[in-house]
Amino acid sequence: MVSRLPLEEKVLADLRPTQAEKDHVCGLAQRVLERIRQSGKADGMVVGSIARHTWVSGDRDLDIFMLFDPSLPREELETQGLALARSIASSFTENYHEKYAEHPYINATIDDVDVDLVPCYNVDSAERIQSAVDRTPFHTRYITEKINGLIDDVLLLKRFTKAGGIYGSDQMTEGFSGYLCELLILHYGGFTPLLAAAAEWKPQAIIDIENHVAKEFDEPLVMIDPVDPKRNVAAAVSVDRMAEFVELARGYLESPSALFFELPKDSPITRDDLTTLIDRRGTSLFAITFPTPPYIEEIVVPQLKRSTSAICEHLARNGFSVHHAHYRMEREECMILIELLVSELPAIRSHLGPPVWNRVNAEKFRSKYRDSSLPGPYIDNGRYETEVPREFRKAADLIKSEGMLQISLGKHVRQSLVNGWQVHEGRECWSPVFSSFIAGFFNRCSPFVRHEKESGNHNS
Amino acid sequence: MVSRLPLEEKVLADLRPTQAEKDHVCGLAQRVLERIRQSGKADGMVVGSIARHTWVSGDRDLDIFMLFDPSLPREELETQGLALARSIASSFTENYHEKYAEHPYINATIDDVDVDLVPCYNVDSAERIQSAVDRTPFHTRYITEKINGLIDDVLLLKRFTKAGGIYGSDQMTEGFSGYLCELLILHYGGFTPLLAAAAEWKPQAIIDIENHVAKEFDEPLVMIDPVDPKRNVAAAVSVDRMAEFVELARGYLESPSALFFELPKDSPITRDDLTTLIDRRGTSLFAITFPTPPYIEEIVVPQLKRSTSAICEHLARNGFSVHHAHYRMEREECMILIELLVSELPAIRSHLGPPVWNRVNAEKFRSKYRDSSLPGPYIDNGRYETEVPREFRKAADLIKSEGMLQISLGKHVRQSLVNGWQVHEGRECWSPVFSSFIAGFFNRCSPFVRHEKESGNHNS
Numbered sequence: 021m022v023s024r025l026p027l028e029e030k031v032l033a034d035l036r037p038t039q040a041e042k043d044h045v046c047g048l049a050q051r052v053l054e055r056i057r058q059s060g061k062a063d064g065m066v067v068g069s070i071a072r073h074t075w076v077s078g079d080r081d082l083d084i085f086m087l088f089d090p091s092l093p094r095e096e097l098e099t100q101g102l103a104l105a106r107s108i109a110s111s112f113t114e115n116y117h118e119k120y121a122e123h124p125y126i127n128a129t130i131d132d133v134d135v136d137l138v139p140c141y142n143v144d145s146a147e148r149i150q151s152a153v154d155r156t157p158f159h160t161r162y163i164t165e166k167i168n169g170l171i172d173d174v175l176l177l178k179r180f181t182k183a184g185g186i187y188g189s190d191q192m193t194e195g196f197s198g199y200l201c202e203l204l205i206l207h208y209g210g211f212t213p214l215l216a217a218a219a220e221w222k223p224q225a226i227i228d229i230e231n232h233v234a235k236e237f238d239e240p241l242v243m244i245d246p247v248d249p250k251r252n253v254a255a256a257v258s259v260d261r262m263a264e265f266v267e268l269a270r271g272y273l274e275s276p277s278a279l280f281f282e283l284p285k286d287s288p289i290t291r292d293d294l295t296t297l298i299d300r301r302g303t304s305l306f307a308i309t310f311p312t313p314p315y316i317e318e319i320v321v322p323q324l325k326r327s328t329s330a331i332c333e334h335l336a337r338n339g340f341s342v343h344h345a346h347y348r349m350e351r352e353e354c355m356i357l358i359e360l361l362v363s364e365l366p367a368i369r370s371h372l373g374p375p376v377w378n379r380v381n382a383e384k385f386r387s388k389y390r391d392s393s394l395p396g397p398y399i400d401n402g403r404y405e406t407e408v409p410r411e412f413r414k415a416a417d418l419i420k421s422e423g424m425l426q427i428s429l430g431k432h433v434r435q436s437l438v439n440g441w442q443v444h445e446g447r448e449c450w451s452p453v454f455s456s457f458i459a460g461f462f463n464r465c466s467p468f469v470r471h472e473k474e475s476g477n478h479n480s
Numbered sequence: 481m482v483s484r485l486p487l488e489e490k491v492l493a494d495l496r497p498t499q500a501e502k503d504h505v506c507g508l509a510q511r512v513l514e515r516i517r518q519s520g521k522a523d524g525m526v527v528g529s530i531a532r533h534t535w536v537s538g539d540r541d542l543d544i545f546m547l548f549d550p551s552l553p554r555e556e557l558e559t560q561g562l563a564l565a566r567s568i569a570s571s572f573t574e575n576y577h578e579k580y581a582e583h584p585y586i587n588a589t590i591d592d593v594d595v596d597l598v599p600c601y602n603v604d605s606a607e608r609i610q611s612a613v614d615r616t617p618f619h620t621r622y623i624t625e626k627i628n629g630l631i632d633d634v635l636l637l638k639r640f641t642k643a644g645g646i647y648g649s650d651q652m653t654e655g656f657s658g659y660l661c662e663l664l665i666l667h668y669g670g671f672t673p674l675l676a677a678a679a680e681w682k683p684q685a686i687i688d689i690e691n692h693v694a695k696e697f698d699e700p701l702v703m704i705d706p707v708d709p710k711r712n713v714a715a716a717v718s719v720d721r722m723a724e725f726v727e728l729a730r731g732y733l734e735s736p737s738a739l740f741f742e743l744p745k746d747s748p749i750t751r752d753d754l755t756t757l758i759d760r761r762g763t764s765l766f767a768i769t770f771p772t773p774p775y776i777e778e779i780v781v782p783q784l785k786r787s788t789s790a791i792c793e794h795l796a797r798n799g800f801s802v803h804h805a806h807y808r809m810e811r812e813e814c815m816i817l818i819e820l821l822v823s824e825l826p827a828i829r830s831h832l833g834p835p836v837w838n839r840v841n842a843e844k845f846r847s848k849y850r851d852s853s854l855p856g857p858y859i860d861n862g863r864y865e866t867e868v869p870r871e872f873r874k875a876a877d878l879i880k881s882e883g884m885l886q887i888s889l890g891k892h893v894r895q896s897l898v899n900g901w902q903v904h905e906g907r908e909c910w911s912p913v914f915s916s917f918i919a920g921f922f923n924r925c926s927p928f929v930r931h932e933k934e935s936g937n938h939n940s
Contacts, residue, residue: 302826366762
């Protein structure tokens, strides 16, 4: 039915799970479901991409929900649900532990498969859900019913977005979730029609498959959840990830290539290459590092993002113009990396005062500064202004100073900084664990441009 | 009638012309008027501050207008008027020459007095004037009729504004003309009531003595001309000169002192002091010098002002942040002096492109920059951006480059620069003729603050 490019067929051959993989994962799923059934306490249901047959070969994420009676009080659900999950997991392996999203659940590694055992309520319509997890079975039912014939398209899209670095609704990626990929394929009827449509997307694009939107959304991309008219499935997609998808779509349609499905290579920078690079650029590089707060990525990464903005504003307020800044959370340490155009400034700066016409404030300002040995106060465009000594002549001194704790860092980032942080300069910013992050920092380009550069489609 | 502070009486004793001065100047005026009468071609009239008895001792500016019949054609007026003026001047001295304001006139030095002989039309009402000079006799008649009893107040105000550096409606000062000072005293009824009112002035203040305003004005201070309802006598007053007057008024009312009447001392800086100063400030100083265009100050100074703004914008566009800039016209040379916070920048800069949604422009931008070995194009906030090599890493190279001729300099400044200009850096900016200008550049403070600092009313 669908005419597929040979290169896409070739990619698909690698993406489709093999029969052995399917047997292995589905066999395990059956055994877990059987245990739930035997318990007599809940219904078992496989959800996620394995249930929907939209999983990519090599994925090993088996999500099994345990649906309890909605009359069970919330506390009971957590106690009984967790007890059941624990008992089932322990009957397979000792390698399991409790995790926490909106509610607690059990994560176990069984026969090389990463299994989540999640208790939820078995409600009879999506309007009756009591928490976000209750919605997942409805997603699975919706997709499973309709996705027939489009599974290969979903696999291509997942790989296409993953290769572009825009797959995942996590805080670091701010990209496209698996469910969003499935809905996009459903709505547009395939991979190629989706790309043709996306090539013309503009922010505030709204897709409403069931034509039942019941709320206003201000995110750049809006995909109304078919099972919940008040939910935007694409809420996590940032405007930049959306623009990158648009760009990839245009690029692929214009000249399709296997490169669009190749996962980005990890290409760390060496300390010596960093030294040469900084030297050639003539910029000043600073890294702020501190122990990673003991919380999950979904908590820490947004705080890192906010902290990075706050530090950039703190630098800018003090006259240091930030060229580029980015952040990275690793297991032990976080890094905020900042490239400045200028890292040293003169001893003086201008300080703006009130308009002369505002007599009370004007006289306060003048009498506060008239005794200074520096020029001023003088009048510029009807306002007082004066010169004052610059508090921080060196950017390094500023980001080493206590004032860092006064700016708007996230709660847990701040708690970590209270115990101290390190400031590295120039080549000293390099460390093995951040060497890929630093390489990416200096190799900024959009996913499509990266494909173009890697394909050698350039002159220099 | 008026109660005067002892310090004001003391100042006035120096400001009032002595009897010998009066006899000398008025005697000369009578002799010139007599010659005009004898010619039978025009009526003579003394105008300006000498006619109004508002001249300050030491002033030697005698303005004598020759009023011709309005039926005389304009060309005839210029020819006959200039011929008469020339013949009268030559009967006193050989030291005279032609000058040009709106029309040509003769300037002569007679018995140590600077005499202007200006032809104009003898119209019978101010509405019938044919050019600005025809208005002057009306100003003189208006003031002479009403100023009686307030002459000392005018003298105080003239000296007060001169000491504050804000007397003069020329392009360099952008301050208060003599006629404006007279009208302010008339309107408020004296020096002290004027200061009390001015202390509360705000921009767009309107004073309309004859209550006959016939036009909208957008200058910060508006004094409707009593003889012309469509003219703002205070049009030359900049918002900063106005604010400085407001500040001086408040300061004097609060603690009157003779300092407010002391003319600013000329205090040049030495080359060595400049070296020390730049070193201490940590800034970068540049001077651009070029031969002064062969035109009068009223033509050249506004062009210098515009050129200075244009050069600052040119620097800012190239990433060099200007801390302070000013200009000076001297007889032989002009100088534009610029203090930068930073004079060297990295090898790269960011270059903003179109939004990705604008497909045509986005693809143009991407294909233009994708071959670069620098990072980018990348997407930031939905727009393309890329790094490009910085054209000028050193501010000095930028202001030495030909691009200076492409920016919006005034016509005559540009003509002068076409033949080349010099760029000086650091202590090399110093030269004897600009040493006072440079001192003032680094000693910026408002007139009142200068009084405060000079009176030792400060701690350090």
